[in-house]
Amino acid sequence: LARVAVGVDLGGTNVRMGLVTQSGEIIARRKGKTRVKDGPEKVVGRLIKTASGLIEKARSDGHRVAGLGIGCPGIITADGVVKVSPNLTGWVDLDLAGQLSGGLRTKVRVENDANAYALGESWLGAGRGAESLVVFTLGTGVGGGIILAGKLWRGVDGMAGEVGHITVNPNGRQCGCGNRGCLEAYSSATAVVERTVEALRGGRFTTLSSVIRQSSAEMSALKVMEAALSGDMLAKTVYSEAGKYLGIAVADLVNLLNIERIVIGGGMAGAWGLMEEAVNYEVYRRAFKVPAERCEIVTAQLGDDAGILGSAGLALGKLE
Numbered sequence: 434l435a436r437v438a439v440g441v442d443l444g445g446t447n448v449r450m451g452l453v454t455q456s457g458e459i460i461a462r463r464k465g466k467t468r469v470k471d472g473p474e475k476v477v478g479r480l481i482k483t484a485s486g487l488i489e490k491a492r493s494d495g496h497r498v499a500g501l502g503i504g505c506p507g508i509i510t511a512d513g514v515v516k517v518s519p520n521l522t523g524w525v526d527l528d529l530a531g532q533l534s535g536g537l538r539t540k541v542r543v544e545n546d547a548n549a550y551a552l553g554e555s556w557l558g559a560g561r562g563a564e565s566l567v568v569f570t571l572g573t574g575v576g577g578g579i580i581l582a583g584k585l586w587r588g589v590d591g592m593a594g595e596v597g598h599i600t601v602n603p604n605g606r607q608c609g610c611g612n613r614g615c616l617e618a619y620s621s622a623t624a625v626v627e628r629t630v631e632a633l634r635g636g637r638f639t640t641l642s643s644v645i646r647q648s649s650a651e652m653s654a655l656k657v658m659e660a661a662l663s664g665d666m667l668a669k670t671v672y673s674e675a676g677k678y679l680g681i682a683v684a685d686l687v688n689l690l691n692i693e694r695i696v697i698g699g700g701m702a703g704a705w706g707l708m709e710e711a712v713n714y715e716v717y718r719r720a721f722k723v724p725a726e727r728c729e730i731v732t733a734q735l736g737d738d739a740g741i742l743g744s745a746g747l748a749l750g751k752l753e
């Protein structure tokens with residue numbers, strides 16, 4: 434019998450939920466579609482229904498439930514209000530903490546999803562044992578979280594950790610945020626696909642040419658990774674450029690924060706081997722020797738569970 438909390442990873446497409454013990458073991462899981470189009474009221478209603486099922490199960494097994502933690506994309510205030518969310522259309526000034534705690538009659542902590550991911554890795558994954566770290570999530574976009582002296586750095590408005598929008602090339606590629614030359618415009622899965630398709634449309638002929646013969650929608654970061662691993666030069670260049678710009682951002686963070694560890698996570702972390710050399714080269718070239726040698730760069734360890742574990746850890750009081 435244990436003290437447990439519900440951890441929720443709410444994404445634009447999927448919801449993952451788990452019952453997590455004090456030691457970070459996930460003893461029960463639930464998974465479903467978010468279905469954002471149904472609107473916030475229905476989505477929150479489904480969250481309450483699924484979570485109360487998990488809470489009931491925990492109680493009938495004799496566990497004590499400390500509360501619920503949820504990682505949610507968007508700008509989240511300190512008291513758990515979703516100000517706005519790029520992935521959850523229509524979620525504006527939504528009191529998510531209030532609605533969930535009202536429906537579940539338990540304590541609720543709401544955290545930005547990338548921050549929850551970083552907290553999960555710092556508690557139980559690649560960040561274990563480090564007092565200071567920056568976590569990158571390389572996926573559709575590039576997100577991140579900063580942990581300093583064992584605590585998440587949220588910033589005065591809860592908006593800290595946006596490593597994806599560090600400028601790495603002043604007049605560079607257009608980013609979704611409106612700026613030019615952000616890291617996300619080079620080192621996200623979206624950017625890898627776009628750069629590959631552009632080169633192929635521009636006349637490059639490689640093993641990937643057949644993929645876009647019908648439609649460029651067939652291209653994926655995974656296909657580019659597989660091509661790179663089998664020696665495709667264009668694919669290798671795209672990944673090494675993604676690594677180069679990631680390395681520029683990492684070098685800035687190393688000089689700015691003198692942190693112990695950088696954790697590379699998200700769907701693109703599987704291609705770390707294709708980016709590592711370029712990242713290390715830029716860090717070696719740009720950062721001061723002492724902080725560069727001190728900082729370890731490692732890949733994330735928890736996969737899709739990082740968000741569930743980080744959110745639950747907040748609810749359990751294991752993380753702050």
Ligand SMILES: [Zn+2]
Nearest residue numbers: 598608610615
């Ligand atoms: Zn940007």
